[in-house]
Amino acid sequence: xxxxxxxxxxxxxxxxxxxxxxxxxxxxxxxxxxxxxxxxxxxxxxxxxxxxxxxxxxxxxxxxxxxxxxxxxxxxxxxxxxxxxxxxxxxxxxxxxxxxxxxxxxxxxxx
Ligand SMILES: N[C@@H](CCC(=O)N[C@@H](CS)C(=O)NCC(=O)O)C(=O)O
Numbered sequence: 001x002x003x004x005x006x007x008x009x010x011x012x013x014x015x016x017x018x019x020x021x022x023x024x025x026x027x028x029x030x031x032x033x034x035x036x037x038x039x040x041x042x043x044x045x046x047x048x049x050x051x052x053x054x055x056x057x058x059x060x061x062x063x064x065x066x067x068x069x070x071x072x073x074x075x076x077x078x079x080x081x082x083x084x085x086x087x088x089x090x091x092x093x094x095x096x097x098x099x100x101x102x103x104x105x106x107x108x109x110x111x
Contacts, residue, residue: 025050026079028065035088
């Protein structure tokens with residue numbers, strides 16, 4: 001699903017010394033969550049490192065996710081360099097449109 005060109009371009013940029021850093025990706029999840037699994041799979045397939053934050057119902061982490069996402073109560077909630085992306089559906093949509101790579105590229109300081 002487009003992971004290969006992304007990884008190859010990433011490796012090429014790293015080899016050229018232009019890619020100084022990976023974007024910081026955070027994902028708030030809860031156990032037994034199919035959408036969380038889908039989002040994790042997509043990120044992993046693209047070779048992206050991410051920080052997973054366990055955010056079950058009623059936890060301070062869930063409250064934090066709701067606050068940071070501007071009121072979204074579902075998980076996953078995903079952030080790229082602090083910017084809210086939305087949930088698994090939004091992540092998949094961004095991937096299909098190519099917007100995710102663009103956001104990752106910008107976040108990584110690519111030209
Ligand atoms: N459209 C959302 C759906 C996410 C969703 O429904 N997640 C479930 C868990 S798998 C959820 O948070 N349900 C409400 C709840 O547990 O309070 C997405 O793509 O992330």
